[in-house]
Amino acid sequence: MNAIVDSRTPDPKKFIKGATGDWEIIIGLEIHAQVTSKAKLFSGASAEYGGDPNAHVALVDAAMPGMLPVINEECVKQAIRSGLGLNAQINLRSVFDRKNYFYPDLPQGYQISQYKSPIVGEGKVIVDLPESGGQITVGIERLHLEQDAGKSLHDQSPTMSFVDLNRSGVALMEIVSKPDIRSSEEARAYVTKLRTILRYLGTCDGNMDEGSLRADVNVSVRRPGGAFGTRCEIKNVNSIRFMGQAIEYEARRQVGILEDGGTIDQETRLYDAAKGETRSMRTKEEAHDYRYFPDPDLLPLEFTQSYVDELKAHLPELPDAKKARFIADYGLTTYDASVLVGERDQADYFESVAQGRDGKLAANWVINELFGRLNKEGKDVTTSPVSSQQLGAIVDLISEGTISGKLAKDLFEIVWTEGGDPRAIVEARGMKQMTDTGAIEKAIDAVIAANPDKVEQAKAKPTMIGWFVGQVMKETGGKANPQAVNDLLKAKLGIQ
Amino acid sequence: MTDLTSLTLAEARDALKAKKISALELTDAHLNAMEKAKALNAYVLDTPKHARAMAKASDTKLQKGEAGLLEGIPLGIKDLYATKGVRTTACSKILLNFVPEYESTVTSKLWRDGAVMLGKLNNDEFAMGSSNESSAFGPSVSPILPPNVSAAQAKAKLGNCNKGLLVPGGSSGGSAAAIAARLCLGATATDTGGSIRQPAAFTGTVGMKPTYGRCSRWGIVAFASSLDQDGPIAKTVRDTAIMLRSMAGHDPKDTTSVDRAVPDYEAAIGKSIKGMKIGIPKEYRVDGMSQEIDALWSKGAEWLKQAGAEIVEISLPHTHYALPAYYIVAPAEASSNLARYDGVRYGVRVPGKDIIDLYEKTRANGFGVEVRRRIMIGTYVLSAGYYDAYYVRAQKIRTLIKQDFEKAYDSGVDAVLTPATPSPAFGIGEKSGADPVEMYLNDIFTVTVNMAGLPGLAVPAGVSKEGLPLGLQLIGRPFDEEILFSLGEVIEQAAGRTKLPDAWWA
Amino acid sequence: MSVDQATVQRIARLARIAVTDEEVPHLQGELNAMLSFVEQLNSVNVEGVEPMTSVTPMAMKKRVDEVTDGNIAEIVTGNAPQTEDHYFLVPKVIE
Numbered sequence A: 001m002n003a004i005v006d007s008r009t010p011d012p013k014k015f016i017k018g019a020t021g022d023w024e025i026i027i028g029l030e031i032h033a034q035v036t037s038k039a040k041l042f043s044g045a046s047a048e049y050g051g052d053p054n055a056h057v058a059l060v061d062a063a064m065p066g067m068l069p070v071i072n073e074e075c076v077k078q079a080i081r082s083g084l085g086l087n088a089q090i091n092l093r094s095v096f097d098r099k100n101y102f103y104p105d106l107p108q109g110y111q112i113s114q115y116k117s118p119i120v121g122e123g124k125v126i127v128d129l130p131e132s133g134g135q136i137t138v139g140i141e142r143l144h145l146e147q148d149a150g151k152s153l154h155d156q157s158p159t160m161s162f163v164d165l166n167r168s169g170v171a172l173m174e175i176v177s178k179p180d181i182r183s184s185e186e187a188r189a190y191v192t193k194l195r196t197i198l199r200y201l202g203t204c205d206g207n208m209d210e211g212s213l214r215a216d217v218n219v220s221v222r223r224p225g226g227a228f229g230t231r232c233e234i235k236n237v238n239s240i241r242f243m244g245q246a247i248e249y250e251a252r253r254q255v256g257i258l259e260d261g262g263t264i265d266q267e268t269r270l271y272d273a274a275k276g277e278t279r280s281m282r283t284k285e286e287a288h289d290y291r292y293f294p295d296p297d298l299l300p301l302e303f304t305q306s307y308v309d310e311l312k313a314h315l316p317e318l319p320d321a322k323k324a325r326f327i328a329d330y331g332l333t334t335y336d337a338s339v340l341v342g343e344r345d346q347a348d349y350f351e352s353v354a355q356g357r358d359g360k361l362a363a364n365w366v367i368n369e370l371f372g373r374l375n376k377e378g379k380d381v382t383t384s385p386v387s388s389q390q391l392g393a394i395v396d397l398i399s400e401g402t403i404s405g406k407l408a409k410d411l412f413e414i415v416w417t418e419g420g421d422p423r424a425i426v427e428a429r430g431m432k433q434m435t436d437t438g439a440i441e442k443a444i445d446a447v448i449a450a451n452p453d454k455v456e457q458a459k460a461k462p463t464m465i466g467w468f469v470g471q472v473m474k475e476t477g478g479k480a481n482p483q484a485v486n487d488l489l490k491a492k493l494g495i496q
Numbered sequence B: 001m002t003d004l005t006s007l008t009l010a011e012a013r014d015a016l017k018a019k020k021i022s023a024l025e026l027t028d029a030h031l032n033a034m035e036k037a038k039a040l041n042a043y044v045l046d047t048p049k050h051a052r053a054m055a056k057a058s059d060t061k062l063q064k065g066e067a068g069l070l071e072g073i074p075l076g077i078k079d080l081y082a083t084k085g086v087r088t089t090a091c092s093k094i095l096l097n098f099v100p101e102y103e104s105t106v107t108s109k110l111w112r113d114g115a116v117m118l119g120k121l122n123n124d125e126f127a128m129g130s131s132n133e134s135s136a137f138g139p140s141v142s143p144i145l146p147p148n149v150s151a152a153q154a155k156a157k158l159g160n161c162n163k164g165l166l167v168p169g170g171s172s173g174g175s176a177a178a179i180a181a182r183l184c185l186g187a188t189a190t191d192t193g194g195s196i197r198q199p200a201a202f203t204g205t206v207g208m209k210p211t212y213g214r215c216s217r218w219g220i221v222a223f224a225s226s227l228d229q230d231g232p233i234a235k236t237v238r239d240t241a242i243m244l245r246s247m248a249g250h251d252p253k254d255t256t257s258v259d260r261a262v263p264d265y266e267a268a269i270g271k272s273i274k275g276m277k278i279g280i281p282k283e284y285r286v287d288g289m290s291q292e293i294d295a296l297w298s299k300g301a302e303w304l305k306q307a308g309a310e311i312v313e314i315s316l317p318h319t320h321y322a323l324p325a326y327y328i329v330a331p332a333e334a335s336s337n338l339a340r341y342d343g344v345r346y347g348v349r350v351p352g353k354d355i356i357d358l359y360e361k362t363r364a365n366g367f368g369v370e371v372r373r374r375i376m377i378g379t380y381v382l383s384a385g386y387y388d389a390y391y392v393r394a395q396k397i398r399t400l401i402k403q404d405f406e407k408a409y410d411s412g413v414d415a416v417l418t419p420a421t422p423s424p425a426f427g428i429g430e431k432s433g434a435d436p437v438e439m440y441l442n443d444i445f446t447v448t449v450n451m452a453g454l455p456g457l458a459v460p461a462g463v464s465k466e467g468l469p470l471g472l473q474l475i476g477r478p479f480d481e482e483i484l485f486s487l488g489e490v491i492e493q494a495a496g497r498t499k500l501p502d503a504w505w506a
Numbered sequence C: 001m002s003v004d005q006a007t008v009q010r011i012a013r014l015a016r017i018a019v020t021d022e023e024v025p026h027l028q029g030e031l032n033a034m035l036s037f038v039e040q041l042n043s044v045n046v047e048g049v050e051p052m053t054s055v056t057p058m059a060m061k062k063r064v065d066e067v068t069d070g071n072i073a074e075i076v077t078g079n080a081p082q083t084e085d086h087y088f089l090v091p092k093v094i095e
């Protein structure tokens, strides 16, 4: 293993204030991401979530005598693609090892994993911090392929645990970060970013509810810039929010112990979301000795650089690149671009709306109107009632001046609830903006004629023009082009 | 007609094809012999119903002229091979009730080619042993009469502690005993450190351990994955060649099996060996090697020379380290391979107060002494702090052992001739004393071959001064089993086939 | 190297094999006999030697990503000592 290098400069904004001074949190994450594949890593059984007990189980997965593993090439590809997405070193030769321990949901008595020679080596991920602003770089130590374990149900009987091996042998990527993370916000942002990258690549669906993405969180505290402290590992955290809470709790727990003159025991802990605390998981006498050694049933995993290059050539555009392009090509703000690239579907939706149109206007409509509305209804872009074509048409109608921004919101609402072609709706319901100056003039003349006193006031106080605009808009049923109204009013009222 | 059980596999095959005998007759003759030989304990399970049904099907095929390579040939199957719907135990207490719903790749191939299954053969528990004494079913007894023991005396001893009778060797002791006692025409076996070749040598039969990767390991209970290789034991070199053709071949279910065409091995029988260069490794002349083994070895070299081969002395300098390195690698892999026997998904469970207690009791009770010993040593050498000193070092030595052979082959040597075992068969109970290493020394000539993944053939070459069978071993280049069959045939012809013992046990 | 009795017990625990106190000295003797037998390997110069990974050099073949197996819960659990509704049953595991 590589020596741990402290890559960050202590940042006082991130310190925990203790009774005896400041503390810095050091976090490293091990993410288990389920590889998107049809079949398991070493068997032809389905990798699908759920299923009847032991239905997605081949004889290999149940470790029947004489059964042998055969690797799924898709899982290898997915690991390489993930590594490329993490800007990481791809190792052309890697080795599968056995990690030996006894557990009822581990049928072979060992997990096939990669220990000394992983398929992917060092890489890095750039993470935007949404709350505190700014950007950090988190180093990736390695990514390796390994088997998932089965599941035991403990609540079916007072005396027995029920073992289901459907998960047993499903391919996981274990992605180990360097201890480069310094706050719970950074940790949440890192996992969010990692999830985004994997989802872009289609190598992991990132579904945390189904356990497709789980985090083991290593937390320690130290005096700012001082030597690393003893860490505790919080196992199997399956929500980003809980992870943040677990880190906060754990860091404070450790600071409390240290400030009381105690020492931290290196141990594995569990986060109890209901109580909002972490607790020790395994007794200390159960010291682990995994007896790793190369799996003699499997040959070393080898492939060529051209194989890797080929995969690289076909990678989709990843969020960082997409964000940069959105800023450059569509003139978006960094913030808007970050929001849009968070999910590939959202980015695709936006691009379909923005294509050939005003990017900023499109971003504004996608982020503020559409996302706001989707959020309220618990939907996402893939289930949006307003398609990108429809929203694009609405943006067109605004840009060409056919409808005003206010009418556009009404139109969006109609399309959301009733559907239909926005242009046809505008036509049919007479929502077209009045651009005919004659008609606008007529309306202005009518307002001026009806309010001679206000005309006098306006001459003295030019800001009164706003009142006139409002009246004219009312007169025209909101269809008048506000700019045209403004210009004509100024001329007629003699305001400069 | 002569006793059908005294036919060789090749003779039986030809007689079946010529319709001189029927598969059912042939099978029944063997089932009868098995019935009378129960006390030899070669079979741990007879499957007469299976056998007759398969034989009848073969007769139909033979009638139609659709006979496979092994059509109607009755075989015994080592109990390490999973046989669908037929109890498969690895001769361990922990698997005594295990009935797989799958068939090993190799037995599938045998059945595809028309062979008939007579039953499951005894072996050392999980193939760990050199005498078949570690079997949960008790030892298999060699049909070879011990020196100075009459047939009547032997029969009296049989089943009565078997003391004074001989071991058939191991771990494929049941396979070798069944062949020597004419209880099948061919037997499957497995070889991790000598378990095909040593019992063959002890019983005057022929055993072929193919190149690692030649035969699929899928469906065979694993002992040490990087060393295990399955192969046949039969009465003659030709018979093993016929069997290997059926057993060998690529299996997509075994990543370590090789995608390489299977030659017609039988065609190698009788091929001239003129001009072949045979290496005699000087390091095999171990301390205290008995005069008769040494003489047998020289005689073997002489026979090959007379048939036109050139005999050269070679050096395999790391030979001496093969056995200790083997006793690190094999137990290490075994300790992991046998972790699955935990009483959860199959096998015999001993209840416990919690899961750990269940594991510990199940495994302490289910595994015999030798298996537990090897799991312990394997666990130790892999454990933290010792891994590099033991396992990694042993695997490096393995590389050196393989390089020794590569150098010899690169220098033009076609095959290597060595004794198969350091001594003839010993008595039951004789070596089960305090020091396990004494038993392990049996494999001293055979383990190098597994360590280097090479093919090895044990062929009977004569008898000891007390009249016990002795074998020679031929070691070939990777995937050059054919040359071993050609050379083995020369030795077999020169030595004269060992006369199989009269059925004193019946 | 040789093992003491505590080590024998630790190894037995790791291997999940129950060992009684009476068995320990005997096992200790056997393990030490084995360890002294393999001691001779220390005299081999292995500097620069690659440890063996696959004795028959070849490329590892891979399976295509297709569901070809499963839905055999009856077979998978058919040999199990204790089952219910196709689950394997074990004494309750408390974390």
Ligand SMILES: [Mg+2]
Residues within 6 Å of the ligand: A030, A174, A216
């Ligand atoms: Mg981990």
Ligand SMILES: [Zn+2]
Residues within 6 Å of the ligand: A032, A146, A174
């Ligand atoms: Zn992991």
